[in-house]
């Protein structure tokens with residue numbers, strides 16, 4: 001399989017005909033338990049928390065798309081991040097990118113910290129800050145690039161080199177790019193994390209999360225967390241992600257084309273400030289985006305100056321839906337301060353630059369001229 005090109009992998013990796021019936025689509029195995037063939041022997045499955053044939057196929061597909069050795073599907077992106085830290089011990093130190101998805105900060109600050117695991121937020125876009133933050137107790141560095149919603153980038157190979165020299169493992173939240181537009185493992189990362197809720201599923205009809213490992217030890221560790229802690233993805237949701245993956249490269253091409261066109265249009269609009277899209281030459285890390293990404297994607301944010309202006313804009317859009325989430329076929333617009341980053345204090349949001357007027361767009365696959373016209377009329381209402 002691995003010698004096939006990407007679009008072929010997306011349609012076929014893990015998605016071969018069912019050995020029993022020849023069904024072209026991976027069947028949804030709605031069975032919690034499996035008949036054993038004897039005492040202590042089975043046909044490969046015994047209980048669906050430990051393994052399910054539909055989930056196996058999704059995990060195989062995910063591993064192939066990220067070039068990893070094993071995939072692990074969880075009930076949501078947050079369950080996948082939880083699995084990432086589930087095997088750490090009291091006294092361990094974790095470095096995390098400083099403007100990550102708000103749910104990641106909520107999990108780390110309100111739950112994981114109480115286990116005696118120290119979480120330190122570092123501006124991972126600065127390799128010197130990363131080097132200075134590593135201690136003997138550091139076990140994991142979790143980075144998000146580009147970050148949500150400010151689209152700040154971390155140089156994956158540079159920070160992996162620094163981390164690996166000190167024996168620290170690096171995980172990358174690759175949700176914003178999807179496996180099509182960025183390959184963290186090829187850049188040196190150890191583990192990739194996804195909220196499959198976003199581009200991988202692609203149709204906003206199911207939550208899910210994934211970890212993709214690069215070593216046999218990861219397979220053992222993450223399988224243990226799946227089996228022991230139980231935060232696994234249901235067979236039905238696994239099927240939805242498998243179905244989404246078949247068109248992922250095709251959808252990403254359209255997301256990319258529309259993202260670029262919308263960003264280009266917004267860059268000419270005087271009513272907004274701080275337009276953040278790594279594909280624009282004005283983005284401070286445009287060169288890094290060109291180097292480590294295979295595209296710029298369809299996520300961007302900008303500042304309309306005040307909460308009132310953002311409210312008028314979100315009330316005026318017609319095709320863009322004012323809603324949380326991202327990566328679906330439909331275009332969405334959201335107010336970061338009161339949605340994805342609502343769990344942070346005003347001071348924390350302010351220090352990160354998540355201002356009251358900040359709006360984030362997830363540009364879908366509709367016609368780009370219609371999307372631009374919609375944004376134009378909504379901006380006129382501001």
Ligand SMILES: *Cc1c(COP(=O)(O)O)cnc(C)c1O
Nearest residue numbers: 076077078101175195197207208
């Ligand atoms: C949505 C998201 C998550 C959380 O995933 P859920 O599936 O909502 O639990 C984590 N990281 C990023 C970058 C996200 O966009």
